[in-house]
Amino acid sequence: MSKTKSAETPLMQQHGAIKARYPDAILLFRVGDFYETFGSDAVVAAGVLGITLTKRNNGSADNELAGFPHHALDTYLHKLVRAGYRVAICDQLEDPKTVKGIVKRGVTEMVTPGTATNDKLLEHASNNFLAALHLEKDGTYGAAFLDISTGEFFVAQGDREYADKLLMGFRPAEVIFQRQLQKRFKEEFGTRFYTYTLDEWIFAQAYSEESLLKHFDTHSLKGFGVEGMTAALVAAGAILHYLKDTEHPNLQHITSLQRIDQAGHLWLDRFTIRNLELLHSPVENGATLLKTLDNTVTPMGARLLKRWIVFPLVDPARINERLDVVEHLLLHAELREKTLHALRQCGDLERLVSKIPLRKINPRELLQLARALRQVAVIKGLWSGSDAPYLDRLADALNPCTRMADKIVATIMDNPPAVAAKGGFVAPAVNEELDSWRYIAHNGKEYLAQLQQAESEKTGIPSLKIGFNNVFGYYLEVTNTHKDKVPPEWIRKQTLANCERYITPELKDYEEKIMGAEEKMLAIELQLFDALLHELHDYLGHIQTDASILASLDCLCCFAQNALQYNYKKPLLHEGDALEIKQGRHPVIERQLPPGEAYVANDLLLDKEEQQIIILTGPNMSGKSALLRQTALITLMAHMGSFVPAESARVPLTDKIFTRVGASDNLSAGESTFMVEMNETASIINNVSPRCLILLDEIGRGTSTYDGISIAWSIAEFLHNAPERPKTFFATHYHELNELEGKLERVRNFHVTNREIGGKIIFLRQLAPGGSTHSFGIHVARMAGMPPELVARAKEVLTQLEAKPVAEGPGAQLKELSGPKVQLSIFDAHSQTFDAIRTLLESLDINRLTPVEALMKLNEIKGLLR
Numbered sequence: 001m002s003k004t005k006s007a008e009t010p011l012m013q014q015h016g017a018i019k020a021r022y023p024d025a026i027l028l029f030r031v032g033d034f035y036e037t038f039g040s041d042a043v044v045a046a047g048v049l050g051i052t053l054t055k056r057n058n059g060s061a062d063n064e065l066a067g068f069p070h071h072a073l074d075t076y077l078h079k080l081v082r083a084g085y086r087v088a089i090c091d092q093l094e095d096p097k098t099v100k101g102i103v104k105r106g107v108t109e110m111v112t113p114g115t116a117t118n119d120k121l122l123e124h125a126s127n128n129f130l131a132a133l134h135l136e137k138d139g140t141y142g143a144a145f146l147d148i149s150t151g152e153f154f155v156a157q158g159d160r161e162y163a164d165k166l167l168m169g170f171r172p173a174e175v176i177f178q179r180q181l182q183k184r185f186k187e188e189f190g191t192r193f194y195t196y197t198l199d200e201w202i203f204a205q206a207y208s209e210e211s212l213l214k215h216f217d218t219h220s221l222k223g224f225g226v227e228g229m230t231a232a233l234v235a236a237g238a239i240l241h242y243l244k245d246t247e248h249p250n251l252q253h254i255t256s257l258q259r260i261d262q263a264g265h266l267w268l269d270r271f272t273i274r275n276l277e278l279l280h281s282p283v284e285n286g287a288t289l290l291k292t293l294d295n296t297v298t299p300m301g302a303r304l305l306k307r308w309i310v311f312p313l314v315d316p317a318r319i320n321e322r323l324d325v326v327e328h329l330l331l332h333a334e335l336r337e338k339t340l341h342a343l344r345q346c347g348d349l350e351r352l353v354s355k356i357p358l359r360k361i362n363p364r365e366l367l368q369l370a371r372a373l374r375q376v377a378v379i380k381g382l383w384s385g386s387d388a389p390y391l392d393r394l395a396d397a398l399n400p401c402t403r404m405a406d407k408i409v410a411t412i413m414d415n416p417p418a419v420a421a422k423g424g425f426v427a428p429a430v431n432e433e434l435d436s437w438r439y440i441a442h443n444g445k446e447y448l449a450q451l452q453q454a455e456s457e458k459t460g461i462p463s464l465k466i467g468f469n470n471v472f473g474y475y476l477e478v479t480n481t482h483k484d485k486v487p488p489e490w491i492r493k494q495t496l497a498n499c500e501r502y503i504t505p506e507l508k509d510y511e512e513k514i515m516g517a518e519e520k521m522l523a524i525e526l527q528l529f530d531a532l533l534h535e536l537h538d539y540l541g542h543i544q545t546d547a548s549i550l551a552s553l554d555c556l557c558c559f560a561q562n563a564l565q566y567n568y569k570k571p572l573l574h575e576g577d578a579l580e581i582k583q584g585r586h587p588v589i590e591r592q593l594p595p596g597e598a599y600v601a602n603d604l605l606l607d608k609e610e611q612q613i614i615i616l617t618g619p620n621m622s623g624k625s626a627l628l629r630q631t632a633l634i635t636l637m638a639h640m641g642s643f644v645p646a647e648s649a650r651v652p653l654t655d656k657i658f659t660r661v662g663a664s665d666n667l668s669a670g671e672s673t674f675m676v677e678m679n680e681t682a683s684i685i686n687n688v689s690p691r692c693l694i695l696l697d698e699i700g701r702g703t704s705t706y707d708g709i710s711i712a713w714s715i716a717e718f719l720h721n722a723p724e725r726p727k728t729f730f731a732t733h734y735h736e737l738n739e740l741e742g743k744l745e746r747v748r749n750f751h752v753t754n755r756e757i758g759g760k761i762i763f764l765r766q767l768a769p770g771g772s773t774h775s776f777g778i779h780v781a782r783m784a785g786m787p788p789e790l791v792a793r794a795k796e797v798l799t800q801l802e803a804k805p806v807a808e809g810p811g812a813q814l815k816e817l818s819g820p821k822v823q824l825s826i827f828d829a830h831s832q833t834f835d836a837i838r839t840l841l842e843s844l845d846i847n848r849l850t851p852v853e854a855l856m857k858l859n860e861i862k863g864l865l866r
């Protein structure tokens, strides 16, 4: 806006002063019944919201203007925030009727993607986390995640990779961090998140601690078990600061900090979360583990399930607690059904509680909250004394807050309106004064009806009507035909085309009473509502605990339902090494198969003594990836406390699951495929542990055949020889890797069976010992609808390649299409080339190798092959 201040109207001066305090937000400026935007804000708002952009003269210059009615705020706010804008809502802080001159205005709330509390901005089955990251000098990342709509506040700290994993798991809607870290953040975590930066001083340890102590009103944070988590607490403090900055003063529902312990959860890095398609599918609306397992009946259960999936447990006692409850619920159908019935009526108790301090709860929701508490009482009754100890404990911790629930039910009438501001929601017989005003209001209106009839009879004006308008209140309306019958004492107020309007002293008297009654009734109702909310503040902690127990129970019931519906079995978690799955299935694929097609179940054994590494070969499309992933998913589900898709499963306690998929399976935009593949694999090599499970799917295929085989070979060798002996399942098209079985003690070859009938391949999908020698890629090409002449030519080339050694092949470029015979000659143990490659690989310290150095080494290996 390019005007001088003196020439601006007072309204625009006020706008300018407020806007200056929120320069990076769209300022919604309340003027009467509208929210207006001005200048550049108006240009953005008009573009995003599709509302009309106009220009008006504000004293000295034209100013863009775009506005919308105040009651449409929710809708438009949602659009602006979704479009990635920060929005400051500036309201009138005084009643314009009582003020002469300009009304006082101020920002009452700032809405950013991570601080949204509005129902329209929230997805009921997803948390909406605001994250803060803090980097200590020693490289430790502190992270805090707050969902202001539920009050959940988590803290964690660890290295960069852990921070990355947390970000992947929580998927925050907004991440805040120090301004100076902007470049580094982008390099380390990419551009996936909506970010906002803050001044450095906000991340000072003393300041954060002070904010936290003040917020929780304690002398120390010991009670939260977060001692020593300096970096994480700095991040948590930054969140509190940010909330203050964005005008969120009412945070009494944030009652505790929860620590996320790296050691307390099975580690899934972000590649694994992505590769296993746990929460998201690369295809729009594609199936995920979450969608497959989510049979929850409350929004809080759905949100918790997501966390259980990305943060599986490692403590066998806690896992077994969950498994035992699932078993108990499975065995006791009536208990399960009754619990589910009660849960269904609880709604989103967790978000309802948070609306209390935020003053966003309405009478209908308050009644819903009380009804949910009644269900808490039902559930408590159902499980108290249960012979499943965990259920009994949960029941004991439930608090139905009976007195409070009774009070709400007694105060709020049945089917109350959804808005408090207009009143009409307090039940009869709650407040005597309210009842007496209601009587007057009700009977006053009736009186007006009687008056209308009496006056009509008295004057002989049959069409006489009593009406009301905001200018002069109640009036008697007489059509022009009967004008001459109007008594002289009536006072004329308005003349319209075909009628006239009059008032009388009697009418005015009643009007005052009625109007007064309505105002008084509203004041009393709002005051009663306020008192209820105030009283509820003492119950916030209890109700939040209830909500979190209900969420857990919802997830456990969901596991029991899944077990019943999809035939999942209780896994046996054990401290040994062997992973032994009998008739395992892929939980997601088995539900996607067309009707009539059954999923082929398979047995699998991985251990440390005999079968540490399985090299899995088989035709394209035969089910290799499915087998790999089902092994990971069964292990993961067991650690969540869920039953698993198998006839039986002995699952060793596992601390990390790594899955890596060869780059060409995983072409996401903008990533250099082979480099990504190598980066991802390097992070496994550097993090193997004795209890980890590694699944490699066609690693090495992002580069040329020889490079790929060399890399795959050396990775398998490295993992075999690692002292941790990580259990590894390696699917590959490189049949050459089958030679490893003869060279390394604990490597076993398996293949997925198929049968060729009449030139066609039938997938039997059975896992069987031994390697396979064909990829049947050409069969798949035919199945995919490639022209017959192309398929025939491919067969021809393949036959040629299989018949000739590389040096005599049909052209240098066809080396990349090498067939089995060719490759065997390279990896013949007596081959000099092989020896040279081997010596080179053995001299490498993979732990120290950077990706670029790895590429240079690959080039060197390639040179040896020429």
Ligand SMILES: Nc1ncnc2c1ncn2[C@@H]1O[C@H](COP(=O)(O)OP(=O)(O)OP(=O)(O)O)[C@@H](O)[C@H]1O
Binding pocket: 589, 593, 598, 599, 600, 601, 618, 619, 620, 621, 622, 623, 624, 625, 626, 627, 765
């Ligand atoms: N055990 C099974 N039972 C029934 N159908 C299966 C089974 N395993 C896989 N499938 C089906 O076959 C398809 C291909 O499986 P998958 O992707 O695992 O094959 P692949 O061997 O890894 O193939 P490629 O080598 O081409 O990547 C799956 O999408 C699924 O529909």
